[in-house]
Amino acid sequence: MSTISSTTAVLAMMTLSAPAVAESWTPAWMASPQAVWSDTTVFDTGLPERIAGATIRQPLTLGFPAQRLRLVLSNIHGTRPLPIDAVTLARSIGGAGTEDPLPVQFGGASSTVIVPGAQVVSDPIALPAVAGARIAATLTYGPDAVAEDFHWDARETSYLIDADRPAPKILGETPARITLSMVLSDRPAQRVVIAMGDSITDGNGAPMDGMQRWPDFLAAALAEQEIAVVNAGISGGRLLSDGMGRSVLARLEHDALAVPGADTLVLLIGTNDIAWPGSPFAPQEAPMSLGRLQAGLMQVAARAHANGMQLILGTVPPFAGALPDTPMEATYWSPEKDALRRDLNDWLRRADFHDGLVDFDRLLSAPDDHIRLNPSYDSGDHLHPGAEGNRAMAGAVADTLVKGLEE
Incomplete structure (x- = not known):
């Protein structure tokens, strides 16, 4: 058999045995x-x-x-x-x-x-x-x-x-x-957005069976633009430590980086890192520090960017008076914790390591009391936005994402 014939035969065998072209999900x-x-x-x-x-x-x-x-x-x-x-x-x-x-x-x-x-x-x-x-x-x-x-x-x-x-x-x-x-679709998207965070993203405070979490509103608003949005929030979630689920740093790979087609991460995290220490959730835990939060968020950015993803961060909303009539009321919020929250937000507004910022703090805070949620957006527990707050959050995220696409 000639060399050309042998090569042709080998190529034919390789073609017959090759797997089908991978589909996009x-x-x-x-x-x-x-x-x-x-x-x-x-x-x-x-x-x-x-x-x-x-x-x-x-x-x-x-x-x-x-x-x-x-x-x-x-x-x-x-x-x-x-x-x-x-x-x-x-x-x-x-x-x-x-x-x-x-x-x-x-x-x-x-x-x-x-x-x-x-x-x-x-x-x-x-x-x-x-x-x-x-x-x-x-x-x-x-x-x-x-x-x-x-x-x-x-x-x-x-x-x-x-x-x-x-x-x-x-x-x-x-x-x-x-x-x-997860549910996967065979239709390709122009962009795949992972909304990650704690109970505010997970939807605690939104009506049951109402599809009124902020990622729900965002998905509905962007679907016609062929942008897919999924919710990777976990109630009780934290950036640096495990809570009611693994920390963001621990679950980032599975819940964001490895999600098919994911190219944008919108992350709102930090409330529980700040609020849990000294509360019934973590009574013996030392107070959080700004340096630890900064290092954790920069590590998220490094890993997201190494995987070709854009990172949109959110400032931490106010939560004074949170969880009234519960064992958490007395210790979940304090002036010291709020000062740390404001320091973190100020740093995020000046930072250049992320690809965009949604200022949930200014969006959701009461006009005359910036340490508390706006009553119009409050679900009633002074921690989680209700449906109207979630709608406003989705609008702010959509504006940031669309602006990023236009630049």
């Missing part, structure tokens, strides 16, 4: 995983007593359109295999009701087992949907399943049901996400 919805905690004296998990053999339906709103979808299921905090016996995806018609359910497969199989510390991605599901469409994923767990991985403050009701059918009997409800951590 865009995040259309997200709930950052947290480890399930055992100490429920401060916060109950909200989980069912057990998930072994249970069927749980989780409605959600897509923030980006699609022709096909893929589900991402998480056991990254698990210490044992998590068996999933069956999964379906359907259009949600309100409450636990669905229509036109489709089976979800994993490598062609109807069931899967997620090994400890891992996640699985489903095969594509043909379910055309517009941005804002309501869908529901229904998971039926194996007889040995144990919940070790969840998202606590989903701001959305999920349902423990008697069977995976369109009109099931509801056996219980939970405000948490269980196992389901």
Whole structure:
């Protein structure tokens, strides 16, 4: 055989054995995983007593359109295999009701087992949907399943049901996400924005089942511009230390840098780093310092920029009088903590290591009292914005993002 013929044969074999061209997938919805905690004296998990053999339906709103979808299921905090016996995806018609359910497969199989510390991605599901469409994923767990991985403050009701059918009997409800951590769309985006932060980003203070967190408003505003926005907030989150989830520095890789197509990170963090020390959340913890916060934020910037991502930071909103009528009221805020918050914000306004700044402090503070939330934006606990505050936040972020695109 001639050299040319041999080369042609080898190239033909390589072509036949080469994998299909990789497809591009865009995040259309997200709930950052947290480890399930055992100490429920401060916060109950909200989980069912057990998930072994249970069927749980989780409605959600897509923030980006699609022709096909893929589900991402998480056991990254698990210490044992998590068996999933069956999964379906359907259009949600309100409450636990669905229509036109489709089976979800994993490598062609109807069931899967997620090994400890891992996640699985489903095969594509043909379910055309517009941005804002309501869908529901229904998971039926194996007889040995144990919940070790969840998202606590989903701001959305999920349902423990008697069977995976369109009109099931509801056996219980939970405000948490269980196992389901992301939905991917086959439609490419011009930009993929990760909104990361603590409970203000996660949506505590927004109405349940209302889709009125600030990333929800932002996703709705930008979808027509082919910009995808997903929410990577965790209530109780901190920059430097683990709280009700891993610190931002610890989860940055999984929840932002490794998200398909992610090119912009909008980060609002620092409230709990400042407020928790000396409170019932962290009674023995030393007060936070400006230097530690500065170093942590600059490290986020270094890692984001090394991965080709833009970083938009937010100033920390005021929180005087936060959490009234709770054990946290007396120690969560203090004049010293507020001075640190203002020093951090002043430094952020002068800094040049980020790619943009959203001044949530000035946006949300009361006109005549800059240490407190504007009553018009306050959810009522003097810490978390309500729906109107979230709408204003989304508008400010959108302005910053659009300005960045134009420059």
